[in-house]
Amino acid sequence: MNSVEQIKAQIEIAFPDARIEIIRNDSPSAQHSLLVPAAHALVAAKFLRDDPELRLDYCSNVTGVDWLDAELTEKVKVKKLVEGVEKEVEEVKKTQRPGYLESVYHLYSMEKKHGPVIIRLRTENRSDKANLPSLTPVWRGCEFQEREIYDLYGIVFDGHPDLRRILMWDEFKDFPMRRDYTEPDDYEYEPTPHDEVAEKAKKHFPEASPVA
């Protein structure tokens, strides 16, 4: 099967304005993935499915990943004048990476029996611009899995035929698989002030807790 570099080149030949990025995976599995810009996701997915050489007709696994705001540290070699002499010095460069949500698609081919090709889509941020195009029109198998991502991560899939909560109940407000989700103090409908619950509630509402 083609390598990720070849697939990247194939997509970029077909859609010259699409900027595909390869995400390296250093683990022994060596399953590298392709970061596809959301604007080109649908056409790129159709291309991957219909290209006679790739024929990735089977979308096996779809899942969400939450990446919080993070400070990335990177060692960079910089040329500097040290005591009048130009030297190469290692410096730690810190960059702020804004958080985003990601949806990951594992594609295989039932016809050619190869795979996986992994594509990733990223939202702009984790709050108001958490939209991605739905790939359900291309692979029907994404339907329930994208609903699940919407339910648990809060990614809104534009173009999904039936985007409702799937595992949590309809009235539920938050997205429980997000990394910064805080569980409620009490799961019962009527609060029961046993010790564990009371401790949690005290942390959340310090002013309301009675003075001992």
Next chain:
Amino acid sequence: MSQSPSSTIGIVGGTGLASQASPTEGQSSSFGAQSLPHHQPGYSLQPKVDAAGEVSSELLEIAMGPHHPSTHGVFRMDVVLDGERVVKLKPVFGYLHRNHEKIAENTSYLASMPYTDRLDYLCSMTNNWAYALAVEKLAGLKPTERAEYIRVITAELTRLLNHTCLIGFLVQDMGAMGTPLMYAFREREKILDLFESLSGARMMCNYMRFGGCRVDLPPGWLDQARAVVAGYPQFLDEFEALLSENEILLARSQGVGVLSRELAINASITGPMLRASGVNYDIRKVDKYGIYDRFDFRIPLGEHGDVFDRYMIRILEMRESIKILTQALKDIPEGPIVDPKAKLRGFRPKAGEAYGRIEAGKGELGFYLISDGSPNPYRYRVRPPSLINLTILEDMCLGTTIGDVMVILGSVDIVLGEVDR
């Protein structure tokens, strides 16, 4: 219809039909329109007719489940019926949801192993294997030779018990009360006895470890397993003689719930359902994970993609599993049970990600893991075959009668522990 259908029985006004007459009016009009036969009591068995003389009907919205006996657990289908015909069906999940993925992300890699037993609680061995395989891919571990054989043996035994039970449930849904299911459970019990003497638990085995298995086989286990496997073809013959040519089973399953090849592929259907639709895709052959390339077995394929094909595929797959088991039980070597380099405590895979998948009894069971170098997985995802195989439930059920819905659902083979996770 509204977005969230009501949970109780409700009546949806006659959509698309001119008449909105109340039942009593409809009845009186039918009384008026037709001359009653002379011996009739005060009611008519004729369908109601509207003003234009057309037969009128109303749509009935029913919540089937979550405690309907044929939904195989806490699963609900919101069905809209026109008479007995299904015009709409929406599956509703989540009654057994405990956010398995979140729990696993808050604990170490090893601590999730017993929890995977509870996904598809009939087939804990294959669940263990899928998870162990994904972690081994992530960390670059290789199971020992003996462990690979034990994994194949336990996985194929699991496939036997899964398919046997499923056929028992399926014919139970068709009205064969008790007897075939009890035959199936009798055979399952023999396999569960093997699992119990191997792992200490009948169903929640928690047996596989990263790089091998937990304990070695107890003395005499292989002989016991050989006896069970040697007796299985005879049981299958009996089972088939009882069922395969049964007129009711044929009438209820042939041509019912047909799934086309193209739709099956596009909707990511896997496992026996996919192969019943004629797609030659078995991960044991495609990925050759473990040591499946060493065994001689074939992949049975269906032709029509109906319920009967799904039943027959499972019977034939069991016969192939017996072939694999016979070979594996003959060839199993002596040796260590777990890779000595694999660490149990303080296990921290390098940062990266891996997707590992196996052919479980119900389809492709996959685990997707992202490691950030800490003892807990950053992302832990289960690809549940049962949930994804339900995608086309509505497509298969539309236009059939409500009685066939149960048979079609039974042929999908779901376990709610895995659907809801």
